[in-house]
Amino acid sequence: MSTTRRRLERMIRGGLVSFRCEVSDVISGWPVNAHFWARVPPHELDRISQALVALPEIRMCAAITGTDNLLVIVWLRSLGDSQRLEARLAERFPTLTLTERAIVLRMPKRMGWLLDGHGRSTRPVPVNPWDDLP
Template identity: 65%
Template sequence: MIAYPEVRRWAQDHCNAFIEVDLQPTARAYAVEVLSRVPQIASISIVSSGRDLFLTVLTPDLATLSRLVLEKLQQLPGLRGTRTHAVTTVYGEGNQWRLDALSPQHRVSSPPKAGNRPVWKDDYREVLRALGDGRSPAADIAARTAGSGSTVRRRLNEMIGGGLLSLRCEVAQPITGWPVAATFWARVPPNELHRTATALTELPEVRLCAATTGADNLVMTLWLRSLGDVQRLEAELAAKLPALSLTDRAVTLHAAKRMGCLLDDTGRITDVVPIDPWASFSNTDDRRGQPAGARAVVVRSPPS
């Protein structure tokens, strides 16, 4: 189980973005190694069709996002270019997606409590940084912070109950029956955007749907049962949502990182880099001066 800032709420108060990264072919492996260790980069996909990497980023503000793009990414050897799509609204994300393995009466959900919306305080940030694994006992988290076990439990309850923190059980995608991941870019007239995006979140294939800045004002990520479903879904969307115009699509060749979890070729977690939007870039290893094509360090699964 993983823990991270609830992204729909985060987009309302802070800054989410999708970044497309173009690289020289020999530079890709090293770029993935470096970017996987950046706490603001929640997810990294190696994709097809006109871009090399597709990043999901959480930062506290636009200034930090700018630093990430203009400083951190620009240091990558072999970089050809980037395209940044700032998120304006998140309509649905992976913590709502279901395999339908459980009946409705057996599903557990924790809707935010009514009342004033809480904000990210320093105490909450400290707990998030120490959490790492959503299954960590409060005593373990307390040992990594200045609080007691009871204090940690209270803060966690406040964060979850207030809709700040999301807990999600990850599963290796190849064994889910939905082994193909894809990303669609689309354009929707502004007066149809909310209705169209809301309808998209009701489709079983849609894992994430977000409105973005730019000519393509809607981005969605999908899990599909086969490559043929890409074409089938396009036809279905054209029939059901005439206001939606698909402009581009890309298939994920490999998900290297998903919401802080580093993944191997089978989709299993090999390590976790907790999401920390406030982390200093100086705390991450960018290995400046590494030549393009340098050999990447492979993070292997621990022995069973």
């Protein structure tokens, strides 16, 4: 057990493992989910993504491949906050170009859990990436 503990502690210290607590978006007061796809100059991707994750609305920020190189998932208090957040991002990050937006109307599942109408987990749905393989 001590070997496992040491290895886990080393991975945590090294930033290879992190912990995440899922909460109900509805009950938390952030009921609106949105996805933003963006383009950022490659040499600014790290700097801008680090600054984005410090904003309270940002749920996830990930570099992606393709024409757009950044995906930002946000939680908002209202639909109007989407426009306000876009304006703030444009002002703060002039080289970031939002190319696509999507408001998520319903989140039936998150992180392997089925959710009820209030965003609370009801039962697990195991993720099996090999399920479709012959």
